[in-house]
Amino acid sequence: MLTVWYNTRCPVCDAGINRQRRRLVEAVKAGRVEFRDINFEPEALSAFGASLEDIRRRLHATDAEGRLLVGADVAIAVWRLTPGEGWLASLFGNLVALPLTRFAYDRFADLLYAWNRRKGRW
Template identity: 75%
Template sequence: MATPDLTIYYNTRCPVCDAGIDWLRNKLLALVRAGTVEFRDINEQPDALAHFGASLDDIRRRLHATDEAGRLIVGADVAIALWRLTPGEGWLATLLGNRVALPFTRFFYDRFADQLFAWNKWSGRW
């Protein structure tokens, strides 16, 4: 099987993350079936990105992905990459991923991710 253009690593134990990825997977069904995009539950492969220095908690905190060249993509940049591929969502990638907006997008994504991670830990989801 060929290497996917984008492999997303996410946390199924987080209800927000799981629902968001489920929604995206359904919108990207043709790309998933073609093997262009792949979604992997990090809880099933906790050491999948260890060679990048990413711990299980790192991946539970923020989305992580690898591109077709094997490069690591993290956080808001993963969301932007997914929006670019998702029918009807390309405008989000253009709006939030442009040179001017990207630093703000990353900042707010990281703050949200930190809060979500803390809530999941407090709720005992792992």
Template identity: 70%
Template structure:
């Protein structure tokens, strides 16, 4: 039986922006994905996947959600930073935006962008 991924990311494939971003990221992570280091999952196909954490489909439609190898839930900017850490060539944004001084601003910026994107998806009925 293969080992679980180091990072599993749930996202909303019905959001055109989210889907394009994950497709782009997946193309950069082909070797990691094939090796089982990272996995991207569609929350619409697994709506109960994050229920043990109290997260539902709407939560993932608002922000990326991921689970690391230790079973910790990563939400929003923290999930994006974890993805960058696994992406060749993206260690620098993970280090820059994930350091303890900048991370609160990273989370704030991510959350505001996510709020706007979520509102746009609801307006366009991308569900």
């Protein structure tokens, strides 16, 4: 199972995850993916060294093997499960594009995190 941890207090993050959840209804029902609000379980990923602020800054997930995924790697894993979005995982997750995908995701996440902090969404 892929367990995705996200920040519901961020309107952009919440909307994006709600969109994916609607597209992944069958995968959720089958137990292949789960979406969890880190604000209810702030210590959930502390064993991985991930703080509440880390997860508010970037998506985090654990995969079926118990590995931690962060940022763009979470988006790619979700796209792989989402009907009609596997091509996004192939395009942005291939060996050539992945470093640029991670860089772009991280810069966007930094801007979004700063915006949310300025708006007091914590």
